Amino acid sequence: MSLPEADTTADFATAIAAGDRAAIAQALNLLDDKRTEARRKATALLAHLQRDQQNPKGQLIGITGPPGAGKSTLSASLIRAWRRRGLRVAVLAVDPSSPISGGALLGDRLRMQTSAEDDGVFVRSLSNRGQYGGLSAEVWPMSIVMLAGFDIVLIETVGVGQREVDVARLCDTTCYVAQPGSGDSVQFLKAGILEVPHILVVNKSDMGAVATRTLSELAAALNRTHPDGDWQVPVLATSAANGTGIEALADALEEHHQLLQSRQQLATRRKGYQAYWLHKRLLEEYGSAGIEKLGGEKQLLAELESQDMNLFKQYEALRQRLYPDIKDTFA
Amino acid sequence: MSQDTVKRDRPWLMRTYSGHSSASASNELYRTNLGRGQTGLSVAFDLPTQTGYDSDHPLAHGEVGKVGVPINHIGDMEALFDQIPLEQMNTSMTINATAPWLLALYVAVAERQGVDPAQLQGTTQNDVLKEYLSRGTYIFPPEPSVRLTTDLIAYTVQNIPRWNPTNICSYHLQEAGATPTQELAYALSTATAILDAVQASGQIPPDRFTDVVGRISFFVNAGIRFVEETCKLRAFSRMWDTLTSERYGVTDPKQRRFRYGVQVNSLGLTESQPENNVQRIVLEMLSVTLSKNARARAIQLPAWNEALGLPRPWDQQWALRMQQVLALETDLLEYGDLLDGSPVVEAKVQELIDGAHEEMARVEAHGGMVACIDNGYIKRELVQSHTRRIRNIESGELQIVGVNCYQESAESPLTAGEESGIMKVDEKAEREQIESLKAFRASRDKDKVEAALQQLRRAADDGSNIMPASIECARAGVTTGEWSEVLRNVFGEYRAPTGIDISPMEHGDSAALEGVRNRVRKTGEELGRPLRLLIGKPGLDGHSNGAEQIAVKGRDAGFEIVYEGIRLTPAQIARAAQEEGVHLIGLSVLSGSHLELVQEIIQELKKIGASGIPLVIGGIIPEEDAKILQAQGLKAVFTPKDVDMNTIMNSMVTIIRDANGLEAAA
Numbered sequence: 001m002s003l004p005e006a007d008t009t010a011d012f013a014t015a016i017a018a019g020d021r022a023a024i025a026q027a028l029n030l031l032d033d034k035r036t037e038a039r040r041k042a043t044a045l046l047a048h049l050q051r052d053q054q055n056p057k058g059q060l061i062g063i064t065g066p067p068g069a070g071k072s073t074l075s076a077s078l079i080r081a082w083r084r085r086g087l088r089v090a091v092l093a094v095d096p097s098s099p100i101s102g103g104a105l106l107g108d109r110l111r112m113q114t115s116a117e118d119d120g121v122f123v124r125s126l127s128n129r130g131q132y133g134g135l136s137a138e139v140w141p142m143s144i145v146m147l148a149g150f151d152i153v154l155i156e157t158v159g160v161g162q163r164e165v166d167v168a169r170l171c172d173t174t175c176y177v178a179q180p181g182s183g184d185s186v187q188f189l190k191a192g193i194l195e196v197p198h199i200l201v202v203n204k205s206d207m208g209a210v211a212t213r214t215l216s217e218l219a220a221a222l223n224r225t226h227p228d229g230d231w232q233v234p235v236l237a238t239s240a241a242n243g244t245g246i247e248a249l250a251d252a253l254e255e256h257h258q259l260l261q262s263r264q265q266l267a268t269r270r271k272g273y274q275a276y277w278l279h280k281r282l283l284e285e286y287g288s289a290g291i292e293k294l295g296g297e298k299q300l301l302a303e304l305e306s307q308d309m310n311l312f313k314q315y316e317a318l319r320q321r322l323y324p325d326i327k328d329t330f331a
Numbered sequence: 332m333s334q335d336t337v338k339r340d341r342p343w344l345m346r347t348y349s350g351h352s353s354a355s356a357s358n359e360l361y362r363t364n365l366g367r368g369q370t371g372l373s374v375a376f377d378l379p380t381q382t383g384y385d386s387d388h389p390l391a392h393g394e395v396g397k398v399g400v401p402i403n404h405i406g407d408m409e410a411l412f413d414q415i416p417l418e419q420m421n422t423s424m425t426i427n428a429t430a431p432w433l434l435a436l437y438v439a440v441a442e443r444q445g446v447d448p449a450q451l452q453g454t455t456q457n458d459v460l461k462e463y464l465s466r467g468t469y470i471f472p473p474e475p476s477v478r479l480t481t482d483l484i485a486y487t488v489q490n491i492p493r494w495n496p497t498n499i500c501s502y503h504l505q506e507a508g509a510t511p512t513q514e515l516a517y518a519l520s521t522a523t524a525i526l527d528a529v530q531a532s533g534q535i536p537p538d539r540f541t542d543v544v545g546r547i548s549f550f551v552n553a554g555i556r557f558v559e560e561t562c563k564l565r566a567f568s569r570m571w572d573t574l575t576s577e578r579y580g581v582t583d584p585k586q587r588r589f590r591y592g593v594q595v596n597s598l599g600l601t602e603s604q605p606e607n608n609v610q611r612i613v614l615e616m617l618s619v620t621l622s623k624n625a626r627a628r629a630i631q632l633p634a635w636n637e638a639l640g641l642p643r644p645w646d647q648q649w650a651l652r653m654q655q656v657l658a659l660e661t662d663l664l665e666y667g668d669l670l671d672g673s674p675v676v677e678a679k680v681q682e683l684i685d686g687a688h689e690e691m692a693r694v695e696a697h698g699g700m701v702a703c704i705d706n707g708y709i710k711r712e713l714v715q716s717h718t719r720r721i722r723n724i725e726s727g728e729l730q731i732v733g734v735n736c737y738q739e740s741a742e743s744p745l746t747a748g749e750e751s752g753i754m755k756v757d758e759k760a761e762r763e764q765i766e767s768l769k770a771f772r773a774s775r776d777k778d779k780v781e782a783a784l785q786q787l788r789r790a791a792d793d794g795s796n797i798m799p800a801s802i803e804c805a806r807a808g809v810t811t812g813e814w815s816e817v818l819r820n821v822f823g824e825y826r827a828p829t830g831i832d833i834s835p836m837e838h839g840d841s842a843a844l845e846g847v848r849n850r851v852r853k854t855g856e857e858l859g860r861p862l863r864l865l866i867g868k869p870g871l872d873g874h875s876n877g878a879e880q881i882a883v884k885g886r887d888a889g890f891e892i893v894y895e896g897i898r899l900t901p902a903q904i905a906r907a908a909q910e911e912g913v914h915l916i917g918l919s920v921l922s923g924s925h926l927e928l929v930q931e932i933i934q935e936l937k938k939i940g941a942s943g944i945p946l947v948i949g950g951i952i953p954e955e956d957a958k959i960l961q962a963q964g965l966k967a968v969f970t971p972k973d974v975d976m977n978t979i980m981n982s983m984v985t986i987i988r989d990a991n992g993l994e995a996a997a
């Protein structure tokens with residue numbers, strides 16, 4: 001496909017930061033593209049976008065929970081609330097792929113109902129491409145692009161039980177959406193299976209008593225201080241159907257963002273996501289033997305967190321270290 | 332027995348579903364048809380009228396007067412029934428989301444003709460639940476839609492007692508793939524959901540509630556398996572009788588009677604060897620007439636050229652004559668019920684009843700009929716059934732003459748003619764309609780219009796019956812778009828689930844599918860990322876079957892599919908294609924507005940810098956239009972003749988390869 005190629009990486013990055021939709025779409029396609037030439041360009045682009053390591057832009061929010069809890073519908077309501085507040089929003093919506101064909105039906109857009117006139121919203125659907133953890137490998141690189149062009153990046157993933165751990169490792173703020181009447185969330189929380197989110201939401205409050213009951217059960221099951229420290233996890237009731245509780249949820253998300261900013265934790269956290277992503281990719285490709293060869297998980301993560309961020313370059317360097325024979329195509 | 336001593340039953344009502352171009356053109360058609368012995372009117376409205384837009388709304392572009400008549404205001408409605416005395420007419424209106432409005436216009440026209448509205452006879456389809464499941468002309472979310480439905484029912488039962496306020500439709504469900512059991516279950520679940528809502532609204536005094544039950548009628552389908560279909564109708568009668576007596580305590584057997592009209596199956600009518608459709612239609616008609624105790628009250632038949640495009644007057648006349656031959660020439664109407672007492676029939680009926688009860692219980696378990704719209708349960712079941720049907724046609728398990736067997740044919744004189752055997756809608760119609768609408772708007776008393784709209788807004792807000800305010804609007808010269816806009820603002824708009832998120836079919840795999848899958852995967856690898864396909868339904872067209880089946884098949888072939896359902900604007904489709912980074916856009920248009928819509932999409936893509944994405948289209952596209960579209964750059968045009976889904980998938984892969992400079996084979 002022949003989208004006009006930006007002259008230089010710098011121009012490309014500038015267009016993305018300016019919110020040029022064609023450029024953003026092109027960048028996302030590029031990051032998805034596994035061909036050598038594309039990877040070379042992508043490496044350069046990401047390096048450029050990650051230049052300013054000290055002042056990370058935007059807020060990266062993960063929204064997860066069981067299928068049907070109303071994550072997409074709630075996201076639509078949040079998008080409207082954010083737009084009213086003048087914030088530009090990008091969404092990465094991840095759906096599972098078919099284990100048989102590898103194909104996927106990406107259905108979240110339907111509920112998001114974005115307008116064709118509003119340039120402040122951009123939605124990309126992704127299939128998890130068979131990957132464990134409900135997230136596809138493209139989520140973190142694509143987030144980097146979206147964070148450059150938007151104030152808020154929202155990642156929707158299906159999370160049941162252990163599955164939402166992944167998104168929690170890649171987001172500034174994690175929001176878990178529970179389904180009224182389903183005891184699962186409470187059980188998972190109690191058993192420690194569910195990573196404690198920063199914000200817990202019981203959606204469909206319009207369902208009445210059953211929602212209220214789930215709300216109080218969750219509040220009781222939850223140790224209200226987040227393991228990150230200094231953050232009391234709010235348990236909120238929303239109804240995406242009739243619009244109640246949305247502003248309060250947007251406020252809570254904003255508050256958490258401000259906490260991270262005021263404590264200057266964003267930069268470290270983002271490095272953490274990158275380290276996590278790199279570790280996970282290498283683990284998938286080379287197994288735990290590979291990770292051992294690189295010094296073991298702990299040391300590897302520490303090493304990565306101390307490096308300057310340059311996603312694909314770091315990745316290639318580690319592969320080189322493991323197998324010096326691999327051609328470094330991106331040098 | 333000699334001919335003249337035989338007592339014959341009165342034949343059913345014979346209708347032809349029609350309307351096109353403009354109110355006056357349709358009026359002429361109606362009067363011709365009535366002259367030819369048609370005994371009732373069946374009005375087809377165009378899609379803007381059905382979805383609440385005036386003819387000059389941007390979304391109406393290309394759709395005005397195409398598949399039905401445009402009705403914007405009382406002037407149009409008056410022209411539609413010019414010289415047709417409404418007190419003598421039995422008028423059926425296929426209208427749903429805007430049913431209260433079209434009935435209001437009908438009442439206002441009756442008043443102008445000097446007819447007492449209480450005398451009016453006819454039907455408003457007014458069954459919005461099946462719109463979400465199949466037909467697609469819904470506007471508001473399910474709950475306010477149910478309220479509008481019940482308002483119309485409550486109003487007519489009290490003020491227009493001979494009106495059939497709702498026609499619960501299983502017809503459209505079969506057209507979306509439903510099995511006989513599903514038809515029974517969903518139609519009866521809908522009927523109880525609506526009756527329960529009327530009861531709960533408190534608008535009808537308890538002692539008059541059985542009158543409401545007695546006014547409920549049905550609109551069903553009859554497919555080619557005509558023995559089973561006859562049994563289905565007997566099952567319907569029996570289940571309705573039990574249900575009305577047990578659930579609503581109706582004691583008068585007349586009020587428990589299953590009254591229904593029919594349109595026979597059109598989904599099975601083919602583009603290849605279209606003359607065979609005549610046999611199909613006749614056999615299907617038998618299934619709803621054979622059993623006297625479950626005989627249809629009204630029948631309308633599609634024409635032989637159903638899958639080609641809109642029928643011409645002659646095609647419709649032929650369909651009407653089929654009914655007349657059956658009713659007048661054969662001895663069918665001389666006998667009592669032919670099937671009573673047959674153990675074979677009895678066993679089949681019982682099997683259908685049992686199956687329907689089980690499915691109705693599942694609907695209840697999923698929260699009831701209204702909840703099942705939004706949670707997608709029923710839509711998924713329908714898509715699943717349709718997928719099964721298509722797989723059976725592909726595998727040859729389901730034989731369709733001229734389609735997957737006996738394909739060879741001598742050249743047909745029916746389609747050889749100049750105009751390729753279909754009706755061409757007058758191209759000036761849209762422009763003229765818009766001009767007359769503008770003139771009408773200019774001539775109204777603005778204050779009266781504003782006051783009537785205020786009253787409507789209040790009624791919508793405070794929950795009082797919507798009909799009186801709507802009739803006031805009709806008298807004041809409010810337009811269809813204005814009426815709908817007020818309600819859109821109060822109730823909001825809705826997008827229904829697509830139902831495509833079904834599990835891959837058991838036994839869905841074949842060597843051919845395996846071959847496509849390999850090509851999809853391999854091409855994805857060569858292009859650096861998995862193949863992504865956007866399926867787009869632009870415009871007001873609600874025909875979703877094709878898009879759904881292509882989506883499901885595409886997923887099973889390994890594509891990543893983006894499909895957001897029906898009724899998107901060209902701008903929305905172009906945007907989604909760009910945001911999602913798809914390799915190909917596949918449009919599906921069956922309503923006839925493909926030329927306008929494709930052009931707009933090409934422009935939108937250009938505008939946003941995404942014109943590199945290749946486009947294909949499928950649907951009802953006449954051959955000459957296909958040539959025009961290909962000249963505009965579309966890479967392929969698929970029509971109902973293209974029944975092999977694997978071949979379609981393969982062509983799409985080839986198009987993607989070609990657009991990206993890869994050689995065709997992979």
Ligand code: B12
Pocket residue numbers: 375376377378398399425464465466467468502503506507597598599600601636637638639640641642866871872873874875876877878880881916917918919920921922923924947948949950951969970971972973974975979
């Ligand atoms: C089923 C049907 C319906 C169903 C639709 C159910 C649903 N949810 O889809 C119901 C009963 C609801 C319906 C209603 C109406 N219908 Co209708 N309907 C049909 C019918 C009988 C079959 C269409 C169908 O579903 N075929 C099965 C699918 C699988 O086939 P398909 O869509 O053609 O798809 C195949 C190919 O075309 C291709 N394809 C299609 N799309 C795509 C997309 C891509 C990307 C690709 C690669 C391929 C592809 O691949 C498929 C594989 O074989 C046709 C006539 C006919 N026999 O074709 C009339 C027809 C399409 N309907 C027609 C009309 C007028 C209407 C109404 C507008 C009537 C009215 N005035 O109210 C209404 C309103 C609908 C609306 N909201 O728009 C007209 C359209 C006339 C025209 N174009 O000039 C037709 C042609 C009948 C006629 N002769 O009058 N209808």
Ligand SMILES: Nc1nc2c(ncn2[C@@H]2O[C@H](COP(=O)(O)OP(=O)(O)O)[C@@H](O)[C@H]2O)c(=O)[nH]1
Pocket residue numbers: 065066067068069070071072073074111203204205206207238239240241242705706707
């Ligand atoms: N009653 C009610 N239903 C809701 C609400 N939010 C979402 N839903 C419905 O829940 C279903 C699943 O919604 P969706 O957003 O697709 O859920 P997801 O799978 O978590 O993304 C849909 O039928 C929604 O209409 C809500 O606040 N109240």
Ligand SMILES: [Mg+2]
Pocket residue numbers: 071072073107108156
């Ligand atoms: Mg979702």
